[in-house]
Each structure stands twice: as C-alpha cells, then as structure tokens.
Amino acid sequence: PFGLGQTVTSGIVSAVGRSGLQGLGYQNFIQTDASINPGNSGGALVNLRGELVGINTASFNPRGSAAGNIGLGFAIPANLAEEVKRQLLAYGEVRRGTLGLDSEDLGPRLASQLGLPANQRGAVVTRVYRGSPAETAGVRPGDLVVAINGERVDGAQALRNAEGLLPVDRQVRLDLLRDERRLSVQAVLKARATEVEGRTLDARLAGATLAELPERFRQRGWFGVVASKVEPGSRADRSGLRAGDYIRGVNRRRVDDLQAFQDVMAEPPRNLQLDVVRGNRTGYLVME
Numbered sequence: 001p002f003g004l005g006q007t008v009t010s011g012i013v014s015a016v017g018r019s020g021l022q023g024l025g026y027q028n029f030i031q032t033d034a035s036i037n038p039g040n041s042g043g044a045l046v047n048l049r050g051e052l053v054g055i056n057t058a059s060f061n062p063r064g065s066a067a068g069n070i071g072l073g074f075a076i077p078a079n080l081a082e083e084v085k086r087q088l089l090a091y092g093e094v095r096r097g098t099l100g101l102d103s104e105d106l107g108p109r110l111a112s113q114l115g116l117p118a119n120q121r122g123a124v125v126t127r128v129y130r131g132s133p134a135e136t137a138g139v140r141p142g143d144l145v146v147a148i149n150g151e152r153v154d155g156a157q158a159l160r161n162a163e164g165l166l167p168v169d170r171q172v173r174l175d176l177l178r179d180e181r182r183l184s185v186q187a188v189l190k191a192r193a194t195e196v197e198g199r200t201l202d203a204r205l206a207g208a209t210l211a212e213l214p215e216r217f218r219q220r221g222w223f224g225v226v227a228s229k230v231e232p233g234s235r236a237d238r239s240g241l242r243a244g245d246y247i248r249g250v251n252r253r254r255v256d257d258l259q260a261f262q263d264v265m266a267e268p269p270r271n272l273q274l275d276v277v278r279g280n281r282t283g284y285l286v287m288e
C-alpha cells in the first residue's frame with residue numbers, strides 16, 4: 001500500500017456473506033474494519049492464530065479509493081479463493097454454475113398474492129428453462145427458494161450469487177416453499193455458458209458470436225447479450241449486426257442473458273428481429 005513494503009493492520013469482522021456492492025460481480029464478502037488501503041488488494045486477511053480466512057479485495061469510500069480507508073473493507077473468503085484456485089488449475093478459467101431458472105425478489109404484494117407472510121424472504125422462480133438442472137430437479141415457476149445448501153436466500157441476487165459461487169457439477173439442495181408447503185430438491189449445477197456461436201441457434205446468426213454481458217454491466221441493471229464478434233461478409237454481417245452490439249430482445253421479447261437468448265431461439269421464429277443498442281442509438285434489426 002502506497003508503495004511501502006510489508007504492512008499489517010487489525011480490526012474486527014462486521015459481517016460475512018456480504019453482498020449488494022455495486023460493480024463487484026458475484027459477491028460473498030467478509031466485511032472488516034481492518035484498514036484496506038490502495039495497494040492492499042490480494043493481501044491476506046488472517047485471524048489471531050495466523051490462519052488465512054480471506055483475500056483482501058476492496059474498500060468502500062464514496063470519495064474514491066485515493067481518499068483512504070474509512071473502516072469498510074471486503075475480503076473474499078478463503079474457501080472461495082481455494083475453489084477459484086482449483087478451477088484455474090483444472091480448467092485454466094473459472095466456471096460459473098447455473099440452475100437454469102429466472103427469479104425475482106419477494107415483495108409484500110407478491111407475498112400477499114402467494115399467501116405468504118409479509119416478512120417472508122426468498123427468491124420467487126419466474127421461469128424454468130427446458131433441460132436445465134432446475135427442471136430436472138422438479139422446480140416450478142411460482143416456487144419460493146428460501147435456502148440453498150442450508151444457507152438462507154433473501155432474494156434473487158442472493159440466489160444468483162450462490163449459483164455463481166458454488167462449484168459446478170456438484171449437487172446442491174434447494175429448500176422451497178410451494179403452495180405453503182416446504183420441500184427440498186436436489187440439483188446438479190451446470191457450467192454457465194459464456195458465449196455461443198450464432199449459427200448453432202439460427203442460420204441467420206451465422207458469423208456472429210454471442211456472449212454474456214460483463215458482470216459490471218449487470219450490476220448497473222443491464223440485461224441481454226452482446227455480439228462479441230461478427231465475421232466480415234458473414235450472413236449476420238450482411239444483415240447489419242456489428243461487433244459490440246448490445247441485444248436486449250428477440251421479436252420484442254426481452255432476453256435477460258445468454259441462457260434466455262438460447263431458450264427463445266430453441267424454436268427459431270419465422271421472422272427474426274433483434275432489439276439492438278449501438279452506442280447511443282437503439283433500434284430493431286431484421287436478420288435475413
């Protein structure tokens with residue numbers, strides 16, 4: 001930090017499992033008031049026995065990191081760092097898991113419609129994708145996910161964090177409320193696809209590579225996919241699709257992510273119209 005050599009600070013742990021921090025992607029942080037200053041990221045968070053409990057990652061300051069520490073520091077838990085290391089050594093990349101479902105927060109109005117107490121917490125399943133781990137496990141739209149592997153799920157973001165942070169190809173237990181009945185199901189997380197060749201979905205998308213939005217954009221409330229590559233002279237290129245185009249919908253139907261895009265294209269439509277954002281312009285692009 002600040003160009004100095006070895007530095008030690010001390011403090012207390014304020015919270016574990018902290019999330020909801022803008023721009024930091026999948027989140028399951030240890031919060032501490034031990035000073036984490038510019039340059040500390042990647043350093044060790046240790047307990048009084050000298051055991052590694054986390055990897056220092058970020059500090060919060062509304063005036064920016066250059067203003068110094070104000071007692072809000074965040075570290076990645078050591079067990080999560082261990083899983084990241086395992087995946088990097090095994091695959092050369094980190095593979096995020098998915099259950100294959102969409103969800104939303106349970107608000108008082110929705111809780112009332114479902115006959116649940118106003119203070120009930122959880123993530124309401126709004127859609128289950130075909131062939132997904134959730135479908136195989138028997139999850140249905142309208143189910144309320146209240147816990148995953150015994151850890152409480154407070155809302156849609158907490159469920160998404162759990163999907164992205166738990167190991168892929170491992171069985172997880174989902175605790176659900178369905179028609180005021182509590183039940184548990186087992187599902188195996190699949191690796192989340194980060195990009196797909198357009199030609200595998202529809203010949204009119206040949207030459208385009210479609211990819212997930214970077215997590216920093218999702219933290220700002222964006223949804224959809226991005227055309228990460230478009231081959232010159234390809235069918236997608238001739239229809240006007242360009243690398244960097246941000247696709248928010250298909251035939252005026254919103255798509256939240258790459259999985260949703262693939263699901264919409266499972267039965268290719270007769271006419272294919274994309275809702276595209278390019279720079280500061282928005283419009284519809286007809287794929288020929």
